[in-house]
Structure formats: C-alpha cells, structure tokens
Amino acid sequence: xxNNWDVIVVGGGPAGxxxxxxxxxxGASVLMLEKDREIGVPVRCxxxxxxxxxxxxxxxxxxxxxxxINKIEFISPDSSNVKIKFKNTIGYILDRRVFDSDLAKYAxxxxxxxxxxxxxxxxxxxxxxxxxGVKVNILxxxxxxxxxxxxxxxxxxxxxxxxAGINTALKMEHIGSxxxxxxxxxxxxxxxxxxxxGENYVPGGYIWVFPKGNYSANIGLGILGKYSSSGKPKMYxxxxxxxxxxxxxxxxxxxxxxxxxxxxxxxxxxxxxLVGDAARTANPLTGGGINAAMHSGEIAGTCASNAIKSExxxxxxxxxxxxxxTKFQKKPQEQSxxxxxxxxxxxxxxxxxxxxxxxxxxxxxxxxxxxxKIVIWRKPSxxxxxxxxxxxx
Amino acid sequence: MIEIKKNLCDFCGTCVSVCPVDCIELFEARIEIxxxxxxxxxxxxxxxxxGVLEQNDEK
Ligand SMILES: Cc1cc2nc3c(=O)[nH]c(=O)nc-3n(C[C@H](O)[C@H](O)[C@H](O)COP(=O)(O)OP(=O)(O)OC[C@H]3O[C@@H](n4cnc5c(N)ncnc54)[C@H](O)[C@@H]3O)c2cc1C
Ligand code: SF4
Ligand code: SF4
Numbered sequence: 001x002x003n004n005w006d007v008i009v010v011g012g013g014p015a016g017x018x019x020x021x022x023x024x025x026x027g028a029s030v031l032m033l034e035k036d037r038e039i040g041v042p043v044r045c046x047x048x049x050x051x052x053x054x055x056x057x058x059x060x061x062x063x064x065x066x067x068x069i070n071k072i073e074f075i076s077p078d079s080s081n082v083k084i085k086f087k088n089t090i091g092y093i094l095d096r097r098v099f100d101s102d103l104a105k106y107a108x109x110x111x112x113x114x115x116x117x118x119x120x121x122x123x124x125x126x127x128x129x130x131x132x133g134v135k136v137n138i139l140x141x142x143x144x145x146x147x148x149x150x151x152x153x154x155x156x157x158x159x160x161x162x163x164a165g166i167n168t169a170l171k172m173e174h175i176g177s178x179x180x181x182x183x184x185x186x187x188x189x190x191x192x193x194x195x196x197x198g199e200n201y202v203p204g205g206y207i208w209v210f211p212k213g214n215y216s217a218n219i220g221l222g223i224l225g226k227y228s229s230s231g232k233p234k235m236y237x238x239x240x241x242x243x244x245x246x247x248x249x250x251x252x253x254x255x256x257x258x259x260x261x262x263x264x265x266x267x268x269x270x271x272x273x274l275v276g277d278a279a280r281t282a283n284p285l286t287g288g289g290i291n292a293a294m295h296s297g298e299i300a301g302t303c304a305s306n307a308i309k310s311e312x313x314x315x316x317x318x319x320x321x322x323x324x325x326t327k328f329q330k331k332p333q334e335q336s337x338x339x340x341x342x343x344x345x346x347x348x349x350x351x352x353x354x355x356x357x358x359x360x361x362x363x364x365x366x367x368x369x370x371x372x373k374i375v376i377w378r379k380p381s382x383x384x385x386x387x388x389x390x391x392x393x
Numbered sequence: 394m395i396e397i398k399k400n401l402c403d404f405c406g407t408c409v410s411v412c413p414v415d416c417i418e419l420f421e422a423r424i425e426i427x428x429x430x431x432x433x434x435x436x437x438x439x440x441x442x443x444g445v446l447e448q449n450d451e452k
Binding site for chain 2: 035036037044117119121137155156157158159162168169170171172175177178179225228229230231232233234254255256257259
C-alpha cells in the first residue's frame with residue numbers, strides 16, 4: 001500500500017464516505033480507514049431520515065429504503081395517541097447496512113481506497129505543529145501513513161480530534177445514552193413513526209418506534225446523560241417492549257451514543273478537520289444525525305480538495321469549511337437546542353394536557369404548528385423564549 | 394478504578410465520548426481502560442447504556 005496520501009479519512013460512516021468521496025471528486029488521492037470489519041455494520045441507528053434535508057447531490061435509491069413515512073404519532077403518558085398526517089412523504093426508514101455500504105462504494109468508484117479492520121490510534125504531527133498522517137493498525141500490522149490532511153469522521157467517540165488538541169469530550173447534558181432493539185413479529189403501520197413522550201416511558205428522553213416493514217420495527221430510546229445512570233436505558237427499553245410488544249421477538253440489539261450539543265465550530269486545526277458526529281453535528285432535540293453528517297462531510301471534502309490544489313493545509317485555509325458549515329447549520333442547531341431545553345421542562349401533566357387539546361382538533365386540521373401553539377399556551381412563561389426562537393436571536 | 398464486565402460490552406463508544414482524560418480505547422470488539430490515566434470521575438459508568446462499567450472506590 002501507498003504510504004503517502006493527500007487526504008486520510010478516519011471512519012467509514014456517512015460523514016466519512018461523503019468527505020472521502022468529495023475529496024476524491026476534486027482530484028485528491030484519498031484513503032478511508034474503518035476500524036470495524038464491514039462498512040455499515042453494526043447499525044447503531046433508528047435509520048430515520050428527513051427526505052427534504054437529504055443532500056441534493058445524491059439520488060435516494062429504492063434499495064436504501066425500508067419504509068416511507070407520512071404520519072407521526074405522539075403518544076402521551078396517559079396513552080393518548082395524537083396522530084398527524086402529512087400530504088407528502090416526510091421521510092424514510094433506511095436500511096443503513098445497504099446505504100452506508102453503497103456510499104462507501106460510490107467513494108471507491110471515485111478513486112478512494114478503503115481499508116476495514118483499520119484502527120487509527122495516533123496522529124503524526126510535523127515540527128511546525130501540522131497534523132500530517134496517522135498511526136494505524138490494519139489487520140494486525142502497524143503502519144505510519146503520511147497525509148496532507150486528516151479528516152476525523154470517527155463518530156461519537158471523536159478521539160481523532162482530541163489527538164490533535166481539539167477538546168471534543170461531551171458533558172453529561174450533551175450525550176444521549178441509547179439502546180435499540182429490532183423487534184419482529186409485530187403488527188404495526190408501515191407509514192407511521194411513533195414517539196412516546198413522558199417520564200413514565202423514559203425520563204429525560206423519548207422512545208421511538210420506526211417501522212422497518214415485514215412486521216418489524218426499530219424500537220429504541222435515548223436518555224440524556226445527566227438524567228441517566230448505569231444501565232438505565234436498557235432497563236427502560238426492556239420494560240417498554242414487555243408492556244407494548246410482549247409477543248415480539250428481538251432479532252437485533254445495540255447500544256449507542258448520540259451527541260446532543262449546541263452548534264460547535266471548534267472543528268479544525270492545522271492539517272485536520274472533523275465531520276459528522278465527531279464534529280457534534282447531530283440534532284440535539286431528535287438525535288437525528290445522518291443528514292447533518294453527510295452535509296458536513298460533503299462540505300469538508302470539497303474544502304480538502306481545494307486545499308490540496310492550493311497546497312495550503314493551514315487552519316486558516318480550512319476555515320472555509322467552518323464558514324460554510326456555520327452558515328448551513330448554526331441557526332437550525334441552535335433552534336433545536338433551545339426547543340430541547342424547553343421540552344425537558346415539560347411534565348407528564350403538561351404532555352397529557354397538550355395531547356387532550358390536540359385531540360380536540362379534527363385529524364384533518366391537526367398540524368405540527370397547531371400543536372406547537374397549544375404547547376406555548378400551556379407554558380406561557382416560555383413565550384418569550386419561543387418568540388426569540390422564531391425571531392432567530 | 395473502573396471495572397469492566399467485558400462480556401456485556403457492545404463497543405458503542407458512549408463512555409469514550411465523555412471521558413475527560415481520554416483513557417478509554419475501543420478497537421472493534423475490545424475495550425481497555427488505562428487505569429494509570431483514569432481520574433475515577435465515574436462519568437463513563439453513568440452513561441453506559443448497558444451497565445457494563447462499575448466504579449471501585451480505591452484508585
Ligand atoms: C441508537 C441510535 C439511534 C439513532 N437514530 C437515528 C435516526 O433515526 N436518524 C438519524 O438521522 N440519526 C440517528 N442516529 C444518529 C446517527 O446514527 C449518527 O448521527 C450518524 O451515524 C453519524 O454518522 P458519522 O459518519 O458521523 O458517524 P458513524 O456513523 O458513527 O461512523 C463513524 C465510524 O468511525 C469508525 N471509527 C471510530 N473510531 C475509529 C478509529 N479510531 N479508527 C478507525 N475507524 C474509527 C466507527 O467504527 C464508525 O464506523 C442514531 C444514533 C443512535 C446511537
Ligand atoms: S458505553 Fe458501555 S457498552 Fe458502550 S462501549 Fe462503553 S462500556 Fe461498552
Ligand atoms: S472514570 Fe472518568 S476518567 Fe476514568 S475512564 Fe471513566 S470517564 Fe474516564
């Protein structure tokens with residue numbers, strides 16, 4: 001294997017593949033390193049994506065889609081089901097095993113070299129403080145590989161950034177501690193996602209039921225670190241599945257962590273950029289991170305290939321990535337963060353009251369905006385926050 | 394000191410993301426904690442979704 005590359009990408013998730021692919025499209029020689037044995041496995045994800053926010057540069061393929069969503073159901077603590085129907089498709093439940101692997105294949109078709117079972121455990125740094133390569137164990141053998149730019153796409157762990165002096169450690173209020181089961185043999189609607197809110201289901205978080213087709217679903221939950229304790233997510237999910245799907249079979253079970261921070265712009269240094277979960281790009285309200293990971297990877301990849309052409313790998317040059325990313329992501333992420341903080345103050349009584357009012361609106365007329373209005377009336381003290389939110393300051 | 398019930402770990406990285414001194418390492422299906430560097434803050438224990446980690450008082 002070559003030991004000199006323009007760009008080395010660490011991590012083969014959606015952020016890594018997009019970064020690698022877009023670097024290669026711009027003419028850079030690119031190596032992508034993934035520590036697991038197979039791209040796309042294990043799937044630590046509910047696999048739900050918003051179809052409108054999906055990157056426009058990629059055409060969504062049928063084989064990536066398990067189900068197509070046009071309804072959301074909120075289930076309140078007293079079990080009221082508030083269903084909202086949309087005229088159009090609002091999202092998909094993907095098959096990330098196929099999707100992640102196809103993104104990597106697109107990248108390799110554009111010239112990216114991919115290695116799996118390739119664990120990066122250190123960075124190479126030049127005398128003048130530029131990151132210029134990685135220390136990696138590939139299938140048991142140690143290598144030191146040189147690069148002009150390293151892209152850290154190593155997900156929630158985000159150790160690559162830390163090796164370069166960027167403090168990515170998450171605080172307890174900024175990590176979602178999650179578990180998810182694929183439950184089969186259950187009778188559910190395939191075009192509707194269900195969200196269970198209230199502390200009787202899970203305190204400081206929510207439960208999702210996302211249909212996967214064939215009488216199965218991703219059923220999972222996340223608890224914000226500061227409300228969690230050792231093994232709590234597992235305990236609450238077991239209780240929920242036993243109560244709600246006692247006849248289902250669990251065919252897959254994973255743990256996972258989602259960053260749930262406000263917008264972060266401390267994501268570059270000389271010779272290095274962070275993307276996706278490693279750059280804390282996920283939505284702090286929903287925990288959804290696939291789309292944002294892809295967008296950040298796309299922007300960073302393009303910036304990396306420009307840097308290679310200009311032979312400038314300095315933090316100053318790479319700031320172009322942060323600038324475009326900030327313009328794209330800062331406002332929406334800050335908004336989600338504020339709504340998240342607001343939602344954490346709602347009690348079971350609040351949720352039941354909101355559900356009751358929402359059910360008084362006929363199903364045809366029910367919309368997210370109308371429900372949001374009810375929420376505000378329930379918590380008038382928060383009106384100012386909400387006005388700020390919509391005014392965008 | 395942090396004790397690891399290694400057979401329960403799913404290698405999900407949640408503990409790694411909160412460790413203030415970056416002393417947890419995950420390589421595919423292996424987890425190691427560097428007890429020399431660990432400051433026994435207990436954050437990893439608190440966020441582990443599966444309850445794999447246990448805190449011991451003595452360092
Ligand atoms: C339980 C759960 C449910 C979720 N549900 C949803 C959902 O429904 N919708 C949604 O949009 N998002 C969801 N998310 C979030 C979503 O999964 C992430 O935001 C997304 O995967 C981020 O992509 P990424 O490429 O940044 O990171 P990842 O997909 O995590 O990829 C990072 C890769 O880097 C590799 N890696 C790490 N360290 C190293 C190293 N040192 N050397 C080599 N390789 C390394 C890892 O093995 C991994 O493959 C969920 C997350 C969890 C945990
Ligand atoms: S958080 Fe728990 S399950 Fe996840 S890697 Fe750490 S010890 Fe293992
Ligand atoms: S106790 Fe604190 S310092 Fe030690 S491994 Fe856990 S998070 Fe890191």
